[in-house]
Amino acid sequence: MAGHVQDRWFKTEEDTNGKETRVKTDRHGTGLRYRARYMGPDGTEKSKSFRDGQKRLAEKWLTRIEADMDSGLYTDPGAGKTTFRQYTEKWMKAQTTDLTTRESVNVQLRRHAIPYLGSRPLGSFKPEHIRDWLSDLERAVPAASYRRVIFSSVSAVLAAAVDDEYLRRNPCRASTVTAPSRTTRRVVPWTAEQTFAVRRGLPTEYRAMVDLGGGCGLRQGEIFGLPVDQVGFDSGWVHVAFQVKVAEGKLVFAPPKRQKERDVPLPDSVARVLKRHMEACPPVEVTLPWLRPDGEPVTKRLFFARPDGDGAVRRTDFNTRFWKPALVGAGIISEPEPGERYQAARQHGMHALRHFYASVLLDGGENIKALSTYLGHTDPGFTLRVYTHLLPSSEGRTRRAVDRLYDGAESGPDGPQTAQGS
Numbered sequence: 001m002a003g004h005v006q007d008r009w010f011k012t013e014e015d016t017n018g019k020e021t022r023v024k025t026d027r028h029g030t031g032l033r034y035r036a037r038y039m040g041p042d043g044t045e046k047s048k049s050f051r052d053g054q055k056r057l058a059e060k061w062l063t064r065i066e067a068d069m070d071s072g073l074y075t076d077p078g079a080g081k082t083t084f085r086q087y088t089e090k091w092m093k094a095q096t097t098d099l100t101t102r103e104s105v106n107v108q109l110r111r112h113a114i115p116y117l118g119s120r121p122l123g124s125f126k127p128e129h130i131r132d133w134l135s136d137l138e139r140a141v142p143a144a145s146y147r148r149v150i151f152s153s154v155s156a157v158l159a160a161a162v163d164d165e166y167l168r169r170n171p172c173r174a175s176t177v178t179a180p181s182r183t184t185r186r187v188v189p190w191t192a193e194q195t196f197a198v199r200r201g202l203p204t205e206y207r208a209m210v211d212l213g214g215g216c217g218l219r220q221g222e223i224f225g226l227p228v229d230q231v232g233f234d235s236g237w238v239h240v241a242f243q244v245k246v247a248e249g250k251l252v253f254a255p256p257k258r259q260k261e262r263d264v265p266l267p268d269s270v271a272r273v274l275k276r277h278m279e280a281c282p283p284v285e286v287t288l289p290w291l292r293p294d295g296e297p298v299t300k301r302l303f304f305a306r307p308d309g310d311g312a313v314r315r316t317d318f319n320t321r322f323w324k325p326a327l328v329g330a331g332i333i334s335e336p337e338p339g340e341r342y343q344a345a346r347q348h349g350m351h352a353l354r355h356f357y358a359s360v361l362l363d364g365g366e367n368i369k370a371l372s373t374y375l376g377h378t379d380p381g382f383t384l385r386v387y388t389h390l391l392p393s394s395e396g397r398t399r400r401a402v403d404r405l406y407d408g409a410e411s412g413p414d415g416p417q418t419a420q421g422s
Contacts, residue, residue: 003037003062004062005034005059005062006035006037007034008025008031008032009025009027009028009029009033009052010023032051033052033054033055034049034052034054034055034058035048035049035050036049036058036059036061038066075165075166081121081122082121083119085117085118085119087157088114088157091160092106098291100246100247103248105153112137112140112150113150113153116137122158123167125167125171127171127176130154130177131177133154134147134177137150137180144180145180145182147180148179152179155173158172159173186389189355189356189358190332190353190355192356194330195214198210198327198330200329200330201328202322203307204280204281205280205304205307206318208303208304209223209350211270212226213354213356213357214353214357215269215270215357216238216265216266216270216357216374217264217357218240218354219243219350221245221254224244224313224315224318225245225253225254225312226238226242226302227301227302228301228302229300231271232266237263237264240261240263242254242300243256243257244312247291247293248292248293250293251311251314252292253289253290253291258378262373277303284309285299285302286300286301323349323350324342327348332348333348357374358375358383358390359387361374362387362390363392365392368380368383368384371383372384
């Protein structure tokens with residue numbers, strides 16, 4: 001056995017003749033009688049107390065501890081008393097991912113996990129607790145895709161707790177726990193008419209944003225953080241190396257998503273729009289810290305600034321004051337009732353401009369690998385999975401090829417009309 005069971009109500013003493021006898025202790029009849037004790041792997045003594053009449057139960061507990069040590073499944077009983085809230089707070093502070101990712105995960109856990117699971121000791125977690133939580137989460141968060149993200153964050157916390165020996169197994173990985181399903185909704189790009197209707201609905205100083213999103217595939221933060229010196233009007237390329245994002249509630253400059261800088265073709269039409277924009281709305285010098293609020297200050301001349309010209313555009317402010325009203329004007333979303341907020345959905349964000357850009361390039365015959373590079377995707381396979389349904393069919397290419405041939409020949413004296421008349 002890994003340790004021994006101490007009886008607190010009796011002790012062994014020697015009488016005057018050297019004979020051992022059992023005598024009552026001062027604690028006899030009060031408190032928990034038995035204390036199971038053993039030496040843990042860390043060299044410190046561990047124990048658990050049991051009531052009178054439970055000596056056999058205490059011995060079984062020690063036997064199980066010994067078996068767990070032998071099989072590598074041992075967890076410190078004291079560590080198992082740590083609550084989900086306590087461990088999660090510690091886990092969040094130790095994360096080494098980029099600041100924005102940490103903030104996103106922290107929000108998920110604080111809003112949707114800790115209020116439900118926070119008071120539960122880690123050692124008591126069972127799959128049924130995760131199933132019950134997922135049921136509550138489904139009512140609180142309608143979007144399955146976001147529920148899946150939250151579930152992954154909770155699973156990551158509990159996986160770390162297993163590694164740190166706070167609990168034996170991760171209940172999120174039990175066969176009876178079903179993770180929220182992946183989103184299978186197909187991307188439906190805006191039409192050109194919708195895209196330009198949204199453009200017309202924006203204030204003059206922000207209309208060129210639509211051209212950068214729909215004509216160059218830039219993300220919202222990359223548009224907000226695009227410096228003038230990164231646009232090659234002579235070379236015909238845009239170098240995407242900056243974005244404006246929020247870190248700890250403050251605006252900062254940062255590299256693009258996943259630190260992936262890229263070069264994107266600058267169409268002549270977009271270049272002309274940007275030049276006219278610069279004439280009407282001169283670029284503004286903006287100074288922001290790099291990556292985090294206490295980071296090194298960086299100054300750039302940006303194409304877009306706040307309406308008062310003082311500082312970079314903030315996403316939440318722009319979306320509420322300008323983007324959503326433009327969507328209403330274009331008929332993409334409905335006008336909210338008095339006192340209600342605008343309709344919120346991922347497909348209604350500025351990301352829709354990237355989908356439009358992808359649809360235009362694919363319809364024009366661009367290959368997936370090039371599109372993936374221009375969009376800043378790490379894996380062309382991801383690009384293919386998202387946009388495969390937008391690839392032109394072979395019969396469609398055939399029709400367009402023949403139509404282009406006839407379009408060019410119709411004006412000639414020996415064109416299709418002549419053939420039909422002979």
